[in-house]
Amino acid sequence: MEIPSIYSLAMQGAIEASLKIMEIYTDGFDAEYKSDGSPITAADLTSTEILHRFLEQTNIPITGEESLNSDFSVRKDWIRCWCIDPLDGTKEFVSRNGEFAVNIALIENGIPVFGLIASPVKKEFIIGSKEFGVFIIDFEHMTDPSKWTKIETPLKVNSPLVITCSRSHHSGPILNFIQALQAISPEIEYIKKGSSLKFFDLATGNADAYPRFAPTMEWDIAAGQAIMETLGGIIYHAETGEPLRYNKENLTNPYFIAKTNALSFIMP
Numbered sequence: 001m002e003i004p005s006i007y008s009l010a011m012q013g014a015i016e017a018s019l020k021i022m023e024i025y026t027d028g029f030d031a032e033y034k035s036d037g038s039p040i041t042a043a044d045l046t047s048t049e050i051l052h053r054f055l056e057q058t059n060i061p062i063t064g065e066e067s068l069n070s071d072f073s074v075r076k077d078w079i080r081c082w083c084i085d086p087l088d089g090t091k092e093f094v095s096r097n098g099e100f101a102v103n104i105a106l107i108e109n110g111i112p113v114f115g116l117i118a119s120p121v122k123k124e125f126i127i128g129s130k131e132f133g134v135f136i137i138d139f140e141h142m143t144d145p146s147k148w149t150k151i152e153t154p155l156k157v158n159s160p161l162v163i164t165c166s167r168s169h170h171s172g173p174i175l176n177f178i179q180a181l182q183a184i185s186p187e188i189e190y191i192k193k194g195s196s197l198k199f200f201d202l203a204t205g206n207a208d209a210y211p212r213f214a215p216t217m218e219w220d221i222a223a224g225q226a227i228m229e230t231l232g233g234i235i236y237h238a239e240t241g242e243p244l245r246y247n248k249e250n251l252t253n254p255y256f257i258a259k260t261n262a263l264s265f266i267m268p
Contacts, residue, residue: 021047044065084104102116236256
């Protein structure tokens with residue numbers, strides 16, 4: 001199987017960035033804090049530099065967590081752009097729980113058409129596109145597709161249902177969503193996991209849903225949406241039911257719900 005060259009560049013960049021992140025993680029680092037109170041480390045900045053070095057070779061513009069994002073007056077005319085988070089889960093990185101990731105998505109006309117989520121700790125990444133499907137790939141096997149693990153569409157929901165969200169935030173809309181799920185499965189299990197690594201569990205069918213009723217940015221979930229939609233799943237605006245759009249004027253996401261293909265049939 002041949003992957004388009006722009007995606008190969010993304011894969012190479014994700015591996016190099018992940019290895020550098022782990023080098024910093026092992027050697028030690030200091031965290032500084034941005035104006036919004038979120039942490040930033042040398043790993044965020046170094047990973048940003050690496051991803052830009054690879055992705056700029058494609059001549060496709062980039063938006064991202066630590067990138068210098070263009071004004072919407074410029075971005076609105078982009079047909080394609082990369083959407084990256086060089087270290088998704090910096091709080092997890094600082095707390096040293098291993099639950100952080102590298103996110104890369106390609107957006108076309110507001111829709112994510114390719115997604116990559118790398119786990120630096122596990123030295124693996126998941127990629128997805130309707131062009132070729134969804135695979136989990138060990139870093140060392142990137143150039144050998146015969147050793148990639150193909151992920152098939154989850155056809156059944158778990159029993160009991162499994163959702164990825166915090167046990168500690170079950171008020172308001174999330175509580176309403178959980179109560180709706182309980183009509184299907186009176187018992188619900190939870191997977192607590194930081195960053196976009198939740199999408200590994202959704203893609204493999206180990207989890208059925210991921211409701212998020214707290215602030216996120218486009219680069220937090222664009223890659224996950226590309227992967228989910230390739231597998232027949234959905235990520236939709238929690239209030240309107242519409243699929244999420246990207247490269248918006250405001251790069252903040254609305255509250256959303258992600259569901260696997262199997263659960264989307266049960267709960268459209």
